[in-house]
Amino acid sequence: MAKKEYxxxxxxxxxxxxxxxxxxxxxxxxxxxxRSLTDQVRSFNLGKILxxxxxxxxxxxxxxxxxxxxxxxxxxxxxxxxxxxxxxxKRAGLNGRIILQQSDLFHLSFKDEVFDAVSIGFGFxxxxxxxxxxxxxxxxxxxDGLLLIxxxxxxxxxILKSIYLFYLKNIMPKIGGLISGSKYSYxxxxxxxxxxxxxxxxxxxxxxxxxxxxxxxSLSGGIASIYMGKK
Numbered sequence: 273m274a275k276k277e278y279x280x281x282x283x284x285x286x287x288x289x290x291x292x293x294x295x296x297x298x299x300x301x302x303x304x305x306x307r308s309l310t311d312q313v314r315s316f317n318l319g320k321i322l323x324x325x326x327x328x329x330x331x332x333x334x335x336x337x338x339x340x341x342x343x344x345x346x347x348x349x350x351x352x353x354x355x356x357x358x359x360x361x362k363r364a365g366l367n368g369r370i371i372l373q374q375s376d377l378f379h380l381s382f383k384d385e386v387f388d389a390v391s392i393g394f395g396f397x398x399x400x401x402x403x404x405x406x407x408x409x410x411x412x413x414x415x416d417g418l419l420l421i422x423x424x425x426x427x428x429x430x431i432l433k434s435i436y437l438f439y440l441k442n443i444m445p446k447i448g449g450l451i452s453g454s455k456y457s458y459x460x461x462x463x464x465x466x467x468x469x470x471x472x473x474x475x476x477x478x479x480x481x482x483x484x485x486x487x488x489x490s491l492s493g494g495i496a497s498i499y500m501g502k503k
Contacts, residue, residue, distance in 0.1 A: 275400040276376060280349055283327075285454040287352040291328055293448055293458075294394075298495075305496045306331050306393060309422045310338045312489065312500055316418065318342050318388040324377050324409060325349075325395025329357030329370065331422070335391070336369045347375035377405055382412045389413075391420040397468045406481045413503045419483060420500050421474075424465045427494035436495060440465055474499055 286293070294302050309331070318339055323332040326346030335344050348354050354372045361370050375381060377392075377399065390409045399405040409419055427433045440462040448458025469477070471488055474497075478486050483501030490497055 275398075276349060279398055282454075282460060283350040284352050286448075286458075287328075287350065287356060289451050289453075290353065291330070291356070293451055294330075296451070297444055297447060301492055301495070302330075302394075305422060305491050305498075306334045308489070308491055309391065309393065309420055309498055310334050312487070312498060313389065313418060313420065314338070316389070318418075320387050321345070322347065322380075322382070322387045322390045322409075322412060324390060324392040325398070326357065326372070327353045327393075327395065329354075329360055329372070331391055331393040332357070332370050333361065333364060333366060336366050344370045345373065346370055347373045347377070347380070349374065349376055378408055380408055380412055384411055385414045385417075386412050387414060387417055389418040389420060391422070393422040394424060396421050396423045397464045402469070402474075402477050403480065406477055406483075410481050410483065410503055415503055417503045418500060419478070419503070420498070422496065422498050423468065425468060425471070425494055425497040426466070428490075429493065432493050437466065471497065 319342055321335050321342055321344045323335065323344060323346040326332050326348045329346050332344050332346040335342065346357065351374050354374060357372055361367060390413055392409070413419060427436055444462045445458040448461070475486055475488065478499060478501045483503060486499065486501040488497065488499055
């Protein structure tokens with residue numbers, strides 16, 4: 273099974289409990305991490321934003337709240353996740369502020385240099401080809417536009433890292449499986465965090481695709497990370 277179809281099937285199993293599990297498994301830190309990402313760009317004038325791998329739209333909604341005048345488009349390969357996002361957008365009174373499209377990140381339907389910012393929250397590690405994914409996101413960025421990545425990562429501190437690894441391998445899949453009914457899905461999601469490249473490797477990937485002024489921010493002891501680069 274191709275990676276795209278695999279991920280559609282995987283998120284199709286857990287979409288109903290996805291938001292709850294994100295909050296529980298991160299000890300509700302995921303909300304703070306999204307706010308930290310939007311804080312990074314508060315001094316920029318962002319009129320048009322693409323949120324890639326938007327899932328159930330939490331990050332897109334955070335941008336809509338922070339930038340009332342911005343046009344925000346959220347894309348994801350999972351129609352089931354987007355349907356939940358649409359309900360949340362209506363409930364938050366953000367109708368018309370966020371447009372959702374079922375789309376493959378590797379084949380964006382947009383012309384070159386359209387967006388002031390492209391964000392991807394907790395979806396980057398699921399890409400089967402990091403460089404190709406970055407290249408496509410950079411393609412649709414305007415000159416001086418921002419690429420913003422929020423992703424789960426491993427702490428640099430050896431003690432914290434060992435504790436977190438134990439949690440990822442032994443606790444997270446059990447809790448995720450119990451609540452979602454799919455332990456297999458959370459086995460994958462925890463292993464995707466363990467396999468995610470180190471900070472320097474990610475920065476090299478961004479530089480290789482022509483991004484400059486790259487900033488890195490560690491969150492919650494390194495459990496999550498923000499990368500920001502300018503086209």
